[in-house]
Amino acid sequence: MELGTFGAxxxxxxxxxxxxxxxxxxxxGGELEAGFGELARGSRKRLKRLERARRExxxxxxxxxxxxxxxxxxxxDVDSKxxxxxxxxxxxxLEETTACFYQDAAAKMPIREVVRLFRRLxxxxxxxxxxxxxxx
Amino acid sequence: xxxxxxxxxxDGEWVASQSDAVLDVDNPATGxxxxxVPLSTAEEVNRAVSAAAEAFQEWRETPPLVRxxxxxxxxxxxxxxxxxxARAVVKEHGKIIDEARGEIRRLIxxxxxxxxxxxxxxxxxxxxxxxxxxxxxxxxxxxxxxCVAPFNFPAMVPFWFLPYATACGNTFIVKPSEICPVSQDRxxxxxxxxxxxxxxxxxxxxxxxxxxxxxxxxxVAGVSFVxxxxxxxxxxxxxxxxxxxxxxxxxxxxxxxxxxxxxLDRTVAALLTSAFGTAGQRCLSGALVLAVGDVYEPxxxxxxxxxxxxxxxxxxxxxxxxxxxxxxxxxxxxxxxxEKGVAEGAELxxxxxxxxxxGYSNGYFIGPTIFDQVKPAMAIAREEIFGPVLGIxxxxxxxxxxxxxxxxxxxxAASLFTSSGKWAREFKYRLPCGNIxxxxxxxxxxxxxxxxGMKDSFFGDLHxxxxxxxxxxxxxxxxxxxxx
Numbered sequence: 001m002e003l004g005t006f007g008a009x010x011x012x013x014x015x016x017x018x019x020x021x022x023x024x025x026x027x028x029g030g031e032l033e034a035g036f037g038e039l040a041r042g043s044r045k046r047l048k049r050l051e052r053a054r055r056e057x058x059x060x061x062x063x064x065x066x067x068x069x070x071x072x073x074x075x076x077d078v079d080s081k082x083x084x085x086x087x088x089x090x091x092x093x094l095e096e097t098t099a100c101f102y103q104d105a106a107a108k109m110p111i112r113e114v115v116r117l118f119r120r121l122x123x124x125x126x127x128x129x130x131x132x133x134x135x136x
Numbered sequence: 137x138x139x140x141x142x143x144x145x146x147d148g149e150w151v152a153s154q155s156d157a158v159l160d161v162d163n164p165a166t167g168x169x170x171x172x173v174p175l176s177t178a179e180e181v182n183r184a185v186s187a188a189a190e191a192f193q194e195w196r197e198t199p200p201l202v203r204x205x206x207x208x209x210x211x212x213x214x215x216x217x218x219x220x221x222a223r224a225v226v227k228e229h230g231k232i233i234d235e236a237r238g239e240i241r242r243l244i245x246x247x248x249x250x251x252x253x254x255x256x257x258x259x260x261x262x263x264x265x266x267x268x269x270x271x272x273x274x275x276x277x278x279x280x281x282x283c284v285a286p287f288n289f290p291a292m293v294p295f296w297f298l299p300y301a302t303a304c305g306n307t308f309i310v311k312p313s314e315i316c317p318v319s320q321d322r323x324x325x326x327x328x329x330x331x332x333x334x335x336x337x338x339x340x341x342x343x344x345x346x347x348x349x350x351x352x353x354x355x356v357a358g359v360s361f362v363x364x365x366x367x368x369x370x371x372x373x374x375x376x377x378x379x380x381x382x383x384x385x386x387x388x389x390x391x392x393x394x395x396x397x398x399x400l401d402r403t404v405a406a407l408l409t410s411a412f413g414t415a416g417q418r419c420l421s422g423a424l425v426l427a428v429g430d431v432y433e434p435x436x437x438x439x440x441x442x443x444x445x446x447x448x449x450x451x452x453x454x455x456x457x458x459x460x461x462x463x464x465x466x467x468x469x470x471x472x473x474x475e476k477g478v479a480e481g482a483e484l485x486x487x488x489x490x491x492x493x494x495g496y497s498n499g500y501f502i503g504p505t506i507f508d509q510v511k512p513a514m515a516i517a518r519e520e521i522f523g524p525v526l527g528i529x530x531x532x533x534x535x536x537x538x539x540x541x542x543x544x545x546x547x548x549a550a551s552l553f554t555s556s557g558k559w560a561r562e563f564k565y566r567l568p569c570g571n572i573x574x575x576x577x578x579x580x581x582x583x584x585x586x587x588x589g590m591k592d593s594f595f596g597d598l599h600x601x602x603x604x605x606x607x608x609x610x611x612x613x614x615x616x617x618x619x620x
Contacts, residue, residue, distance in 0.1 A: 001455065004447060007234040008454040055218050060238030061578040063413065064405040065446065065457050110405070 026080030099125035147187035148334025164230035167498030191335025250299030277305030296600035388548030410577030470523030547590030
């Protein structure tokens with residue numbers, strides 16, 4: 001799916017965060033529950049931040065078309081009903097891919113406030129990967 | 137019909153119009169009727185003016201800090217209903233959802249700025265203008281104001297005026313566009329929820345009958361208008377003849393000058409959104425590209441290539457990059473201009489006629505259209521088309537570009553794309569246009585600045601938004617004091 005507008009990119013980002021919320025919350029029980037719960041809360045906060053960005057950072061004077069960004073390149077299939085090793089593997093992939101998306105989207109986005117937000121989200125994704133490493 | 141038959145809001149009550157005359161409101165993407173708007177009678181307008189006049193005295197005595205709190209309450213409600221409002225704008229107008237969100241954001245900005253009225257409305261004083269004599273200037277509200285709104289920013293434009301007018305202590309009447317009246321209906325639900333005293337804000341739907349009733353009513357102190365130049369001239373002269381103040385934002389033919397030293401890829405992206413955003417129906421839309429010297433060939437090629445890739449469709453689809461035009465009537469007018477351009481001898485590089493959007497066979501879609509070799513004397517170079525039609529005029533140098541712009545009767549906006557500070561300075565210094573963009577395709581002032589305009593693009597002196605709005609909606613009273 002071509003992401004050629006500000007709104008399409010923000011919506012895709014929100015879908016990624018919602019997917020993370022569902023995945024981390026879905027993996028209930030076991031030793032990962034507390035750590036995944038924290039990541040789910042973090043994703044929920046990121047989702048709200050993105051919603052706010054879509055509402056507040058839309059700057060019509062530079063609402064320019066965007067090319068070369070495709071959502072299909074950042075899709076991750078996850079399944080919460082696997083063993084802990086599988087969950088951790090998927091979580092790492094999810095965080096890496098999400099970071100990659102924000103990195104690429106920041107390079108395309110003409111609105112600098114949103115670029116800053118995406119870069120902040122990338123830094124958080126890196127911290128979240130460290131959190132995951134501690135859970136392993 | 138999603139929004140049903142719209143009602144007026146007068147004296148704090150929703151009231152059905154007594155008029156039998158109604159118009160259908162279409163969703164331009166689907167052609168479906170989404171609402172019906174009544175064409176109110178002069179008597180209904182008079183009732184709104186009476187209610188506003190009745191409410192004025194108590195409202196002007198309400199402390200500015202308290203009036204500001206109404207703005208803050210309204211701001212919270214607007215944020216809560218942000219997405220719903222943006223979607224209503226898409227459905228009535230056709231613009232894409234990002235553009236509608238931008239419109240609602242600017243609307244909220246104006247409410248935020250108006251909430252600063254306790255300091256914005258402060259006067260000034262001087263002691264000892266003569267020995268023992270002091271002088272002060274106070275800003276006072278005037279009375280009943282109204283606005284006559286356009287279809288292209290149906291939610292935002294009345295909020296260039298209403299928040300400032302009411303925050304300053306005036307009362308207000310909105311006459312929305314009869315083509316796109318839905319979002320004002322939704323906004324008045326929020327004004328009602330914010331609990332403004334009855335009569336402070338009023339909504340009257342209608343057409344010229346309602347406008348004339350407002351313009352000639354002795355209790356209306358002033359009018360704000362945004363729309364075409366002929367109607368702007370009519371409103372300005374009629375208001376003046378009836379002793380009212382007026383600010384009339386009118387038509388445009390905005391030029392985008394591209395210098396050989398412009399950063400081409402970024403420039404093309406900016407030109408595209410300027411010319412084809414909101415399907416060319418912004419008063420800040422770029423209508424003519426003046427390509428200076430050697431930039432002409434590469435710019436032309438890149439523009440056509442990029443414009444032909446724009447995704448056209450329903451504005452509610454987040455991936456859509458350009459929506460339909462507002463109505464069948466607009467579509468017919470724009471198609472007429474394309475035919476005129478061909479007949480005048482301009483070279484049609486990209487033809488937006490006859491495009492089909494799958495699943496939307498009844499929508500009012502015209503694709504991006506680009507003419508090359510446009511001459512300044514052609515109708516497509518001089519007249520406002522208000523659609524997704526862009527003309528390219530090759531010019532030899534900066535001076536020729538300026539001469540072309542100065543020859544156009546409008547002075548709403550112009551943009552320059554360059555890496556040179558010298559050219560940028562010359563451009564903003566010398567051009568008779570109100571809104572200037574330097575490497576910005578849509579020079580849209582934020583709420584703290586006036587939405588400017590010159591020549592046939594504006595009639596009046598004080599503009600909408602910012603400090604100009606405070607001046608427009610107040611009188612200055614000077615008091616000179618001596619104590620014995």
